[in-house]
Amino acid sequence: MAFPFVNSIASWFLKKRFHQIELFLKYPNEVQNEILMDLIQIAKDTEIGRKYDFQSIHNYHTFRERVPISSYEECQPLIERSRRGESNIFWPEPIKWFAKSSGTTNAKSKFIPVSEASLEDCHYAASKDLLCMYLNNNEDSQLFTGKSLRLGGSKELYEENGTVFGDLSAILIDNMPFWAEFSSTPCNRVSLMSDWETKMKAIVEETIQENVTSLAGVPSWMLVLLNNVLDYTGKSSLLDIWPNLEVYFHGGVSFVPYRDQYLKIFPKESFRYYEIYNASEGFFAIQDQNNSSDLLLMLDYGIFYEFIDMESYGTNNQKVVTLDGVKVGKNYAVVITTNSGLWRYKIGDTVKFMSVKPYRIRVSGRTKHHINVFGEELIIENTEEALKRVCRITNAEIVDYTVAPIFMSTDKTGTHEWLIEFKKPPENLTQFTAELDFALQTLNSDYEAKRYNNMTLELPKINIAEPKLFYNWLKKQNKLGGQHKVPRLSNSRDYLEELLHLNGQLHTAD
Known part of the structure; x- marks a missing residue:
């Protein structure tokens, strides 16, 4: 067994890396300022660098005054030029790879630049740090005695004008070192299959033969795979198939709605769950403690990093702060400047700081995926936690859901309309609705105020989705697998109306 040798190498790397981590834990603002100045210096002779005269920027204050905060739509013309083979536009190194991302379900694809520096110093570095933190917290781990079952996107890579685009996971798999493939399953050929359903069958058949010690992937799609494994093998527990399985590394969507379902298929008290926060634009945070939802x-x-206070987001007086200005418990939109040439770029996520010594966060939602039609400020964090509570009370299990407003009319107050696909429906939908409403009121004082005496918001309306409705909807849009996900909350009814149309027989609460 090669484990002692591999473990000794990992231990050496861990000790070396922890010294560097301790540096940014002790001097977070100094490290961040040094990174900003390095990025500006590296890019000073690019088109962007000349436009904003990076040569004369020597501090954050000047950088903030000159360089505007931007969205993907504002960056797109420069990114398209780079995709056509132009260089030195926003980053001096040629950009070979572009991570194709649709965010959630927008028809228009985004192409996020991925530089060599980002690939090595961000994405791959984070993968190693994740293992280091896990091993540091679990000294008896047998992680390297087996393989990691990875579940990435289902798209192959495409070449165009000398540049390559595809899912970020496909780019990472295509460029990973040989030893990483040796320690992973399925093989690259299966991992990069484009047809999701063919790929799913191939993964099941290959991985049940392996000694799998860890899992890595998005919770929603990983659950689909694991249920397929159980169906294929006829087992009730995954530990009957992979007895040495010890940890699941997850990210991409909130784990909260799926936790109870995972606990059922992993009936092992010592089994670990480790969360990560990454995106096409970069790898941002890692769970560094056992049994914690906070991410370092x-x-x-x-x-x-910069952060926009969500109370002022989108207004003429947006409050933008750096790390030294954030407050515990507040929601912020994330703005990043990166070693792939994204300058003050809004990634669309919101986070909440749980501590500032060190800086630990939780992902609280998306800037575009919330409901605030009636001043209720409902965010994904609220709905996920409320559903978790209600499912435990009513013994229900959820596959997926989406929520949209029913707008006010002259003779009627507004409300929220839910479409929920249940794996195990509640016995009494009326009770489920009431409990959900109560949970949301306890979690969100703005929602509670709008529900007072039904003055602004009435009791939520809940529709039951047919089995596999959300799956079939994503399939219809060629968005199965990977980071693709259903938009949970929306201020418009577009997604909901499309899903309701597909839902053959509509069941509503009384």
């Missing part, structure tokens, strides 16, 4: 913000991956 990684400050030395070539990413400079």
Whole structure:
């Protein structure tokens, strides 16, 4: 068994890396400022660098005054030029890879630049840090005695004008070192299959023969795979198939709605769940403690962070702060400047700081995925926690859901309309609705105020989705697998109306 040798190498790397981590834990603002100045210096002779005269920027204040905060739509013209083979536009190194991302279900694809520096110093560095933190917290781990079952996107890579685009997971798999493939399953050929359903069958058949010790992937799609494994093998527990399985590394969507279902298929008290926070734009934070939902913000991956207070987001007086200005418990939109040439770029996520010594966060939602039609400020964090509570009370299990407003009319107050696909429906939908409403009121004082005496919001309306409705909807849009997900909350009814149309027989609460 090669485990002692591999473990000794991992231990050496862990001790070396922890010294660097301790540096940004002790001097977070200094490390972040140094990264910003390095990025500006590296890019000073690019088109962007000349436009904003990076040569004369020597501090954050000047950088903030000159460089505007931007969205993907504002960056797109420069990114398209880079995709056509132009260089030195926003980053001096040629950009070979572009991570194709649709965010959630927007028809228009995004192409996020991925530089060599980002690949090595951010994405791959974070993968190693994740293992280091896990091993540091679990000294009896047998992780390297087996393989990691990875579940990435289902798209192959495409070449165009000398540049390559595809899912970020496909780019990472295509460029990973040989030893990483040796320690992973399924093989690259299966991992990069484009047809999701064919790929799913191939993964099941290959991985049940392996000694799998860890899992890595998005919770929603991993659950689909694991249930397929159980169906294929006829087992009730995954530990009957992979007895040495010890940890699941997850990210991409909230784990809260799926936790209870995972606990059922992993009936092992010592089984670990480790969360990560990454995106096409970069790898941002890692769970650094056992049994914690807080994620350590990684400050030395070539990413400079800014945050917009969500109370002022989108207004003429947006309050933008750096790390030294954030407050515990407040929601912020994330803005990044990166070693792939994204400058003050809004990634669309919101986070809440749980501590500032060190800087630990939780992902609270998306800037575009919330409901605030009636001043209720409902965010994904609220709905996920409320559903978790209600499912435990009513013994229900949820596959997926989406929520949209029913707008006010002259003779009627507004409300929220839910479409929920249950794995195990509640016996009494009326009770489920009442409990959900109560949970949301206890979690969100703005929602509670709008529900008072039904003055602004009435009791939520809940529709039951047919089995596999959300799956079939994503399949219809060629968005199965990977980071693709259903939009949970929306201020418009577009997604909901499309899903209701597909839902053959509509069941509503009384």
